[in-house]
Amino acid sequence: MNRFFRFVVLVVIGLFTANGINSRAAHAETFRMALPSGSELYFEYQVGALRLALEHAPGEHSLEVILIEGLTQGRLLDMIRQGYINVTLGGYNSALEREFLQVDFPLTLGLQGYRILVIHPSLQDKISKVQTLDDLKPYCIGSGANWQDTRILKEAGLCVEEAPQKALFDMLEKGRFEMLHRAVHEALVGENLPDLTERGLVLEQDLLIRYPYDFFYYLAKQNTELHHILEQGFETAFRNGAFIQYFQSNRAMRNAVEHIRHANRRIIDIENADMSTRTADRSSRYWLTN
Numbered sequence: 061m062n063r064f065f066r067f068v069v070l071v072v073i074g075l076f077t078a079n080g081i082n083s084r085a086a087h088a089e090t091f092r093m094a095l096p097s098g099s100e101l102y103f104e105y106q107v108g109a110l111r112l113a114l115e116h117a118p119g120e121h122s123l124e125v126i127l128i129e130g131l132t133q134g135r136l137l138d139m140i141r142q143g144y145i146n147v148t149l150g151g152y153n154s155a156l157e158r159e160f161l162q163v164d165f166p167l168t169l170g171l172q173g174y175r176i177l178v179i180h181p182s183l184q185d186k187i188s189k190v191q192t193l194d195d196l197k198p199y200c201i202g203s204g205a206n207w208q209d210t211r212i213l214k215e216a217g218l219c220v221e222e223a224p225q226k227a228l229f230d231m232l233e234k235g236r237f238e239m240l241h242r243a244v245h246e247a248l249v250g251e252n253l254p255d256l257t258e259r260g261l262v263l264e265q266d267l268l269i270r271y272p273y274d275f276f277y278y279l280a281k282q283n284t285e286l287h288h289i290l291e292q293g294f295e296t297a298f299r300n301g302a303f304i305q306y307f308q309s310n311r312a313m314r315n316a317v318e319h320i321r322h323a324n325r326r327i328i329d330i331e332n333a334d335m336s337t338r339t340a341d342r343s344s345r346y347w348l349t350n
Contacts, residue, residue, distance in 0.1 A: 087118065087119035087120070088119055088120045088121060088122070089119065089121045089122075089285070089286055089289060090121070090122050090123075090124060091110070091114065091121060091122070091123045091124070091146060091147050091286065091290075092123075092124045092126065092144075092145045092146050092147065093107075093110070093123070093124075093125055093126070093145050093146075093147045093148055093149065094125070094126040094127075094128050094131060094136055094139055094144075094145050094148070095107075095125060095126070095127055095128070095131065095149075096127070096128060096129070096130065096131040097127045097128060097129045097130075097131070100125075100127070103149065105167075105168075105310050105312070105313070106149055106167050106275055107123075107125060107149075108306065109167050109294075109303070109306065110123060110147070110149075110277065110290075111123055112293075112297050112302060112303060112306050113165075113290055113293030113294045113297055114289075114290075114293055115293070115297075116292075116293045116294075116296040116297040116300070116302060117289045117290065117292050117293030117296070118289070118292060119289065121289065126145065133150075133206065136148055140160070140278070140279070140280055141280065143280070146279060146280065146283055146286055147277055147278070147279050147283075147286065147290070148277070148278050148279075149167075149275055149276075149277055149278075150275065150276060150277075150278050151172070151207070151208045151209075151273070151274075151275055152166075152208065152273060152274060152275070152276055152334075152335060152339065153208050153334055154334050154335070154336055156276075156278055157336060157338075157339060159281075160278040160279060160280060160281065161278065161279045161280070161281055161283065161284065161287040162276050162277075162278055162339070163276055163277040163278070163279070163287065163290045163291055163294065164276070164291065164339065164342040164343055165276070165277075165290075165291070165294035165295070165298070165343075165346065166274035166275070166276065166343050166346050166347065167274060167275040167276065167277075168243075168245065168274055168275065168307075168313065169274075169307065169346050169347060169348045170272065170273075170274055170343075170346070170347040170348050171243065171244065171245050171274075171313060171316055171317070171348060172243050172273050172274045172275060173243075173270055173271045173272055173273035173274060173332075174243060174244045174245075174268060174269075174270050174316070174320060175209070175241040175242065175243060175244070175268070175269040175270070175271075176241065176242060176243075176244045176247045176248075176263060176264065176267075176268060176269075177201075177239045177240070177241055177263070177264035177267060177269070178229075178232065178239060178240050178241075178242065178247070178256065178261055178262070178263060178264070179232075179238065179239045179261065179262060179263075179264045180232075180235075180238075180260065180261060180262075181260070181261075181262050183199075183238060183239070183264075184262070184264065184265060184266075187199075187239075187264055187266060187267060188265070188266050190266075190267060190326075190328075191326065192328065193216060193217070193218075193328050193330065196218060196267075196269075196328060197217060197218055197219065198219075199219065199237075199238040199239060200219035200220070200221050200237040200238055200239075201213060201218055201219065201220050201221070201237060201238070201239050201240060201241055202220075202221050202223060202228045202231055202232055202236070202237045202239070202240035202241075203220050203221070203222060203223075203228075203240065203241060204222070204223070204224070204225040204228065205222045205223060205224055205225075207225075208273065208334075209241065209273065210222055211334065212271050212273065212330060212332050212333075212334070213241075213269075213330070215331075215333055215334075216271075216330040216331070219237075221236060221237040223236075228240050229259060229261070232259075232261065233259045233260065233261065239264065241269060243316075244268070244316040244319060244320060245312040245313050245315070245316035246312070247263060248312065248315045248316055248319055249311065249312040249315065266325060266326055267325060267326055267327075267328060268320065268325040268326070268327045268328070269327075269328050269330060270327050270328070270329050270330070271329070271330040271331065271332045272332045272335050272340060272343075272347070273332055273335075274343070277290060298346065317348065320348075
């Protein structure tokens with residue numbers, strides 16, 4: 061009787077173990093995203109963050125990154141609508157949040173909304189006297205066409221000149237506007253900017269413009285399971301410290317945080333009127349504090 065009982069118990073344990081293994085094996089999703097060819101280095105941090113989330117989510121998941129020549133934002137969104145890809149990266153805007161499932165984790169912990177100015181050195185004395193948003197309004201800022209930042213700056217009442225990103229530095233050099241803006245973590249790493257010295261340009265020394273803004277991942281509405289996997293993965297990685305370790309291991313992010321905390325810059329805060337209350341509330345606990 062005892063031997064029989066032990067046999068039954070072993071069989072039942074074996075069945076549960078086998079089912080557990082099969083369940084884990086079956087719970088393996090492939091995430092597919094697309095990027096413009098040549099942008100791999102620029103988006104290396106964001107893609108790495110996605111891989112980290114998958115590593116910390118339940119199951120064994122993989123990521124495929126498809127590189128497409130001349131990929132536009134419009135074509136990218138069509139690809140996710142039609143199911144050619146199942147996850148995409150985007151700068152926050154409420155239209156994306158309404159149409160897609162947003163993974164409520166700001167990938168740079170809000171750093172994307174910390175903006176530093178590039179100017180001609182002759183303007184520094186005047187900018188050093190700027191104390192408020194109104195003080196900044198007489199100056200025109202160059203900003204990328206179709207950047208979400210452009211809309212935020214315009215809605216704050218600032219003078220903004222839109223242009224393709226590749227043309228901004230040439231236009232500033234030629235005096236088409238007085239300054240342009242870049243995220244702090246982009247501006248402080250030399251390879252992300254053209255040689256400012258050769259152009260007679262410098263990073264402005266005293267100001268920092270700040271507004272709630274970041275990159276998020278988005279999925280089609282029907283992909284609720286994939287969305288849940290990513291939310292679990294990011295949350296677990298954040299709670300156990302893996303994401304913070306990843307964030308701090310990135311030289312650009314690390315330098316930006318140190319600069320913000322120790323450079324003694326005056327911060328001009330701007331509202332992001334497009335950001336929903338839901339996103340503001342759910343993301344606020346991840347924002348950096350200085």
